[in-house]
Amino acid sequence: MKMSSSASATPSVLLDTGARMPLLGLGMYKLCGAEAVARAVDASLAAGYRAFDSAAVYGNEAELGRSLKELLPKYGLTREDVFITSKLGPKDQGERAMDGALESLSRLGMDYIDLYLIHWPGTQGLDVTDQRNPGNRAKSWAALEELHAQGKLKAIGVSNYTPAHMRELMASCKVRPAVLQVEFHPLECQAELRRACQEFSVRFQAYTSLGRGELLADPTVVQVAESRRRTPAQVLLRWAVQQNVPVLPKSSDPRRIKENAGIFDFALSDDDMGRLSALNRGHKYCWDPSQVV
Template identity: 35%
Template sequence: MDVRVKLPNGVSMPQLGLGLSHRGGCGYNHDAVVYALKHCGVRLLDTAERYGNMAKLPAAIQESGVLPDEIFITTKLFPTNYTRVHTAFEDDRRQLNKDTVDLFLLHTPECGIGIGNKELRLQAWRELEMLYDNGQCRAIGVSNFMEKHLTQLLEECSIKPMANQCEFHPFQTQISLRKFCADEGIVFQGYSPLAKGAVLHNAIVKEMANRYNKTEAQVAVRWSLQHGYITIPKSTNPVRVKENYDVFDFELSNDDLEKLAKLHDGRHVSWDPTNVL
């Protein structure tokens, strides 16, 4: 089912996609990507320079039989390339075999090289603005930015970030950040909807899965989708990919949405950017 969310500039983006794994995680699975595109209707692939798999995507897309123009690809610029944005972007575009990148993000607010984080983020963002103005990106945004990082950027930028991709699951609901993004017209996107598997073992999630005749993973993905956010579960297993995508034939009640939200305990299962200056 091709449900879409519009970015602030009018670009239409699939709400549910496939997050691709990096070499330091569970690796890249060509068959899972082909299966997702060909048999599950996935039309959003989320990757990044750090993942090291961009050059593999054109072959998977070709094998799937889906037209490349039908697939929305998000990629992210790693901080080591914040001082060489255009060169890194051209390398990404070459690997992806795309004339225009659909959504290009600054991967993290923590830069860790040379000048301070704030100055380097702004410098890199201005380069993203140029790419967008030149028509080389359909949309630009950030990832893992908290309110303070967004506030600093908004004070200086010419173009607001169109999206902010952050960790989002019942244990990390990002309430204040989501409100900030909504107030500023920035589309919130959620990664790690399964909290790296932690939700699968929660008693409340298990009870709901039994009641809806769904799996715990499907309950967690559905919870994220019903907030209206773009959601990108990761899996390298075709069976799990299908499971994560088979979530459009049921709805969680308002009471159950609230029960899941109350599981928030502030944990980060990925990386905690709150202390980054």
């Protein structure tokens, strides 16, 4: 897995499309309002972030697009210098997938999206056991494949898929998913999913790296942070990127946004990594997709 860095970008990983995805991006979940989004985007660009992760259900695609249009020139950057991810809402799963993706493009005010994901394996309004879910996923993927062929979605992928969902997709897809984005932190190491991603040459990406803030107070995390003279957040993010797993910490605080970017000038020891990974117990802070058929 190749990594590169430059004065203008954070280290990145290579996708199977040939594009590079930054190892660090700003997660935009619960980041609402034009002023808050602009402030966070400004702080992120200043701190070296070059990736932004939104979604239809976050309700901030339009604000992200406007903020980037206004702020990129301030930093001597263009659209091509940033990596934008968004996601198909569960309400658009199936027949409405094409319209949903095009609406994301329209809200962002962009000609293309660098990475577009199916956000959830289920369909809004259907029970998780509803046998229509697999068919809807297949329809959504076909729509994303078509938009990928048109160049409107540079890379396509999935989020919150289980190993079973991944095998189902790999058996039928024409375009292999470039990325799987799931919850990943020391309490949920996702060993089976990571093996599946390696088998299928799919890039594994993390969200909820800080355990919704709860992991910041974990005694082991705090001890490692103190020994490295770093913050618990930096240690948790470093634990992932040291395994070549891209991270998407979310914050609206410019100070924390800058602090979270300070993860590329130090390394955790093998002992540190082992102590953190030993915390694994399959604990999820977010939704569990395992019941979605």
